[in-house]
Amino acid sequence: MHASSRKRWKIASQLAVLLSLSVMVSACGGNGGNNAGTNGESADSNAAESTNATNAANEPAANATEETVDLVWYFPGPPQKDLAAVQDAVNAYTKEKINATVQLKSIDFGGYDQKMNTVLAANENFDIAWSSGSWLLPYMPNARKGAFLAIDDLLEQRPKLKETMPQVMWDNVKVDGKTYAIPNYQTITTREGFVIQKRFADKYNLDVSTIKGYKDIEPFLEQIKQNEKGIIPFGGIANFSSYFYGFWETAAGLVKKDDTAFHATPMSDVAEYKQHLDIVHDWYVKGYSPKDVAIAKWDELKAKGVVAVSYSNVLKPGGEVESAKKNGENEIIYVPITDPYIASDTNGTLNAISKTSQHPEKALEFLELVNTDPVLYNLLCFGIEGKHYKNENGVAVPIADSGYDPVTDWVFGNQFNALLRPGQDPKTWETTKEWNNTDKVSPFIGFSYDTAPVKTEIANMDAVIKEFSDALNSGTLDPAKYLPEFNDKLKKAGAEKVQEVRQTALDAFVQQKGLK
Amino acid sequence: MEKDKRFSLSGLLINLFFVLVSLSMIIPFVMVIMISISDDEMLTLNGFKIIPEKFSSLAYRFIFADPSILLNAYLVTIFVTIAGTLLSLLLTSMTAYGISRRDYRYNRISTFYIFLTMLFSGGLVPSYILMTQYLHVQNTLWAMILPSLLSPFNIMIMRAFLLKIPGEIIESAKMDGASEWRIYFRMILPLSLPSLATVGLFISFGYWNEWFNALLYIDDQKLLPLQFMLVRIMDTIDVLTNNPAVTSTLNIDTSKLPTVSARMAMAILAGGPMLIVFPFFQRYFVSGLTVGSIKG
Numbered sequence: 001m002h003a004s005s006r007k008r009w010k011i012a013s014q015l016a017v018l019l020s021l022s023v024m025v026s027a028c029g030g031n032g033g034n035n036a037g038t039n040g041e042s043a044d045s046n047a048a049e050s051t052n053a054t055n056a057a058n059e060p061a062a063n064a065t066e067e068t069v070d071l072v073w074y075f076p077g078p079p080q081k082d083l084a085a086v087q088d089a090v091n092a093y094t095k096e097k098i099n100a101t102v103q104l105k106s107i108d109f110g111g112y113d114q115k116m117n118t119v120l121a122a123n124e125n126f127d128i129a130w131s132s133g134s135w136l137l138p139y140m141p142n143a144r145k146g147a148f149l150a151i152d153d154l155l156e157q158r159p160k161l162k163e164t165m166p167q168v169m170w171d172n173v174k175v176d177g178k179t180y181a182i183p184n185y186q187t188i189t190t191r192e193g194f195v196i197q198k199r200f201a202d203k204y205n206l207d208v209s210t211i212k213g214y215k216d217i218e219p220f221l222e223q224i225k226q227n228e229k230g231i232i233p234f235g236g237i238a239n240f241s242s243y244f245y246g247f248w249e250t251a252a253g254l255v256k257k258d259d260t261a262f263h264a265t266p267m268s269d270v271a272e273y274k275q276h277l278d279i280v281h282d283w284y285v286k287g288y289s290p291k292d293v294a295i296a297k298w299d300e301l302k303a304k305g306v307v308a309v310s311y312s313n314v315l316k317p318g319g320e321v322e323s324a325k326k327n328g329e330n331e332i333i334y335v336p337i338t339d340p341y342i343a344s345d346t347n348g349t350l351n352a353i354s355k356t357s358q359h360p361e362k363a364l365e366f367l368e369l370v371n372t373d374p375v376l377y378n379l380l381c382f383g384i385e386g387k388h389y390k391n392e393n394g395v396a397v398p399i400a401d402s403g404y405d406p407v408t409d410w411v412f413g414n415q416f417n418a419l420l421r422p423g424q425d426p427k428t429w430e431t432t433k434e435w436n437n438t439d440k441v442s443p444f445i446g447f448s449y450d451t452a453p454v455k456t457e458i459a460n461m462d463a464v465i466k467e468f469s470d471a472l473n474s475g476t477l478d479p480a481k482y483l484p485e486f487n488d489k490l491k492k493a494g495a496e497k498v499q500e501v502r503q504t505a506l507d508a509f510v511q512q513k514g515l516k
Numbered sequence: 517m518e519k520d521k522r523f524s525l526s527g528l529l530i531n532l533f534f535v536l537v538s539l540s541m542i543i544p545f546v547m548v549i550m551i552s553i554s555d556d557e558m559l560t561l562n563g564f565k566i567i568p569e570k571f572s573s574l575a576y577r578f579i580f581a582d583p584s585i586l587l588n589a590y591l592v593t594i595f596v597t598i599a600g601t602l603l604s605l606l607l608t609s610m611t612a613y614g615i616s617r618r619d620y621r622y623n624r625i626s627t628f629y630i631f632l633t634m635l636f637s638g639g640l641v642p643s644y645i646l647m648t649q650y651l652h653v654q655n656t657l658w659a660m661i662l663p664s665l666l667s668p669f670n671i672m673i674m675r676a677f678l679l680k681i682p683g684e685i686i687e688s689a690k691m692d693g694a695s696e697w698r699i700y701f702r703m704i705l706p707l708s709l710p711s712l713a714t715v716g717l718f719i720s721f722g723y724w725n726e727w728f729n730a731l732l733y734i735d736d737q738k739l740l741p742l743q744f745m746l747v748r749i750m751d752t753i754d755v756l757t758n759n760p761a762v763t764s765t766l767n768i769d770t771s772k773l774p775t776v777s778a779r780m781a782m783a784i785l786a787g788g789p790m791l792i793v794f795p796f797f798q799r800y801f802v803s804g805l806t807v808g809s810i811k812g
Binding site for chain 2: 078079081083105108109110111112113114115118121122123124135136299300304348349407408410
């Protein structure tokens with residue numbers, strides 16, 4: 001019996017140890033840096049006494065009497081090995097400037113939506129979240145749901161931040177008359193045209209000044225087809241550019257630029273669309289695009305460098321560098337067929353302050369610093385100088401395998417403060433500013449209509465559009481036969497009723513804006 | 517009506533059916549292996565082939581270029597699997613044993629209480645709040661072990677098995693003066709080995725494939741499990757390639773995304789070890805849940 005009681009004691013004690021261990025680990029394990037609010041000793045105590053509390057609002061001098069605020073910032077990006085080092089460098093800088101530190105919570109693109117939705121639903125305390133126009137964590141629905149804080153009053157105290165962008169940006173970011181985020185200022189224009197591999201353009205002496213429209217590229221495509229084995233002359237889909245054909249695109253359909261009656265027509269009904277489809281179908285028949293053009297994985301094919309010409313609707317200053325990366329490091333030239341114009345909303349990428357933030361003023365102060373201070377901004381974009389990149393006369397040359405190169409400048413803030421990337425035209429930001437100040441602005445920005453009365457019809461139409469659009473736009477189907485069929489099916493789905501609702505809403509919008 | 521027909525049509529059909537079923541399971545797997553050792557250029561231009569047109573070890577070289585991350589993820593996964601399985605088995609069998617005892621007065625109500633959680637769950641948000649705001653286990657290994665520690669389904673399986681153990685065993689052990697702990701550790705656990713193995717296998721698969729809790733609770737790169745790495749790559753590729761209209765306006769460096777063959781190589785590395793473990797548990801499934809301990 002002795003042995004058994006000893007054994008029993010042994011088992012019981014082991015269990016006790018196990019349980020107490022688990023309690024201990026769970027109690028003190030998960031304090032992931034939440035104790036960062038320690039008060040650093042101020043080096044010179046004189047500064048604290050002489051600071052005048054009344055005009056300290058815009059003074060970046062750290063006030064030694066107030067606690068350092070620790071902010072939490074969620075944003076998406078590819079995982080970076082050296083993020084911790086960058087965070088330390090950022091914190092050393094911001095602590096001195098605004099007496100705040102920040103936890104950079106970078107979440108990969110794939111998980112961002114799910115994670116943020118959970119964080120928001122759980123009412124977790126955090127300060128800043130990145131949001132996008134219509135992609136991850138979409139701005140408008142989340143602002144309406146009350147996830148973000150309305151910051152109009154706080155913005156009034158930050159004139160420096162307001163000056164970083166033209167008024168049109170601040171107008172467009174308003175949801176139901178209130179501002180819920182700071183847009184990241186970047187290229188806001190659309191410009192469409194051809195993306196051409198330079199090596200072929202040089203080889204066949206392509207005169208880019210002759211290319212004014214879709215048809216002008218044909219002789220070049222023919223040359224590629226005849227002489228370059230294993231190269232696809234035209235890759236992807238040449239989208240119908242409504243601007244090129246003389247329309248403004250709106251949620252109600254296409255409106256002729258000079259139409260004072262503001263009559264909207266669905267894209268599939270305008271004569272120009274038919275012309276355009278004839279061109280791309282012709283290319284398909286002549287073999288400029290492969291037979292599986294509508295379903296091929298163009299990103300992967302371009303990365304192999306086998307696509308000579310493709311079409312893009314986002315030609316932007318200095319973009320040739322990015323395009324070269326996507327085309328297997330082959331040098332690229334842009335051949336635009338439209339002017340730069342502003343077609344739609346400018347809320348592609350923003351940073352919002354959370355409703356649950358304990359320090360909204362500090363969070364906004366921090367965002368102001370990110371958007372106005374190139375040192376901080378470039379630290380976030382490129383990492384630590386000498387460790388992650390070399391600064392060669394304003395060009396940030398990344399150091400290979402340094403552990404920090406997210407290439408997500410558009411996530412953090414005002415891109416005009418960025419250093420250049422290797423190969424980028426030094427005039428990039430000047431040109432972008434020029435383009436952004438264009439007077440070719442769609443009068444219909446901000447127009448949307450209530451889809452509720454025609455929800456069913458729109459769903460049916462979407463199904464039809466999905467069935468036909470890629471096959472038609474890629475030139476795979478003969479428009480003479482299939483475009484009428486497409487329109488017919490749309491009519492059956494209720495297109496006419498929807499168009500009526502859309503036109504009524506557009507008329508009301510035009511009235512309200514005083515265009516008529 | 518001859519019985520010993522060598523050849524019967526029905527037999528042939530049945531065999532053929534199972535050959536087809538087996539093939540439909542084996543071929544995709546062989547495909548994955550083959551794609552992982554194919555040349556990417558060929559994959560993009562000509563699609564997938566069972567026999568690669570051109571071999572290439574580039575995918576594996578890409579993954580092992582920085583083995584420290586992969587090795588670290590492996591260690592995390594292995595630790596979570598072993599620790600989680602052991603702890604989970606202990607708690608599952610204890611719970612199941614408790615509610616299987618007929619002389620425990622509240623066994624019915626306890627069983628129902630556990631069963632109820634199979635029908636109704638609190639959902640994601642309450643569990644997220646519990647984990648982050650009460651237990652504070654974010655960024656610890658516990659975040660991946662705790663949530664799936666006790667599954668009512670596994671408890672029910674164990675309970676059904678333990679109910680078959682005759683109560684007389686426990687009675688006689690008591691007569692001999694054994695304590696409850698002793699009965700549990702010395703009699704019940706050895707007797708329920710087959711069910712422990714079965715349930716343990718389920719549990720360990722669950723832990724091995726753990727990624728969702730890592731997504732929710734883990735920010736620290738050093739604590740990421742293997743499967744999460746794979747899921748992360750796949751999801752990111754999905755998000756970036758399914759919205760070309762949006763992503764073309766943003767500068768996203770897609771050149772760093774792994775190729776198709778690298779993704780397949782990753783899948784093999786992530787799933788492989790479990791394929792090796794599985795046959796060792798096979799015999800417990802085949803032998804069925806038999807108890808042969810009482811004689812006379």
